[in-house]
Amino acid sequence: MDHELPTKLAADAVGAAQRRLPPELRALARGVAVHYERKPRADVIDEGFPPDILGLFTGAAHGTELSADNLTPPQILLYLENLWEFAEGSEDVFREEVERTYLHELGHYLGWDEDDVAARGLD
Numbered sequence: 001m002d003h004e005l006p007t008k009l010a011a012d013a014v015g016a017a018q019r020r021l022p023p024e025l026r027a028l029a030r031g032v033a034v035h036y037e038r039k040p041r042a043d044v045i046d047e048g049f050p051p052d053i054l055g056l057f058t059g060a061a062h063g064t065e066l067s068a069d070n071l072t073p074p075q076i077l078l079y080l081e082n083l084w085e086f087a088e089g090s091e092d093v094f095r096e097e098v099e100r101t102y103l104h105e106l107g108h109y110l111g112w113d114e115d116d117v118a119a120r121g122l123d
Helices: 004-020 023-030 042-044 079-088 091-109 114-119
Strands: 033-037 053-057 075-079
Touching: 004 023, 004 033, 004 079, 004 091, 023 053, 023 079, 075 079, 079 091, 091 114
Parallel strands: 033 075
Antiparallel strands: 053 075
């Protein structure tokens, strides 16, 4: 799979999602780096995440300090090949799922657990 088209589509979807956020959340969201990776690295799988994971938030959640046990700055990882496979090659479905996955991971940055994310329809 060519990485250029899915990366552009994903970046456009993330930008659109950010523009629709309320201003106070938009500013926070723009402070979290988003990385577009082909597939999850081996260390992610070794941590127990499934190989077909769509996205992942890593680092310190908003309002928490970086600590000795978590020196990673907040970031959202989007796994483009998994998202593309999920969308079965449909660009429209891909963009929708990128946006949904991005907002799900952003929720984790905001300190929401899986139940909180699900309650907001982002599971």
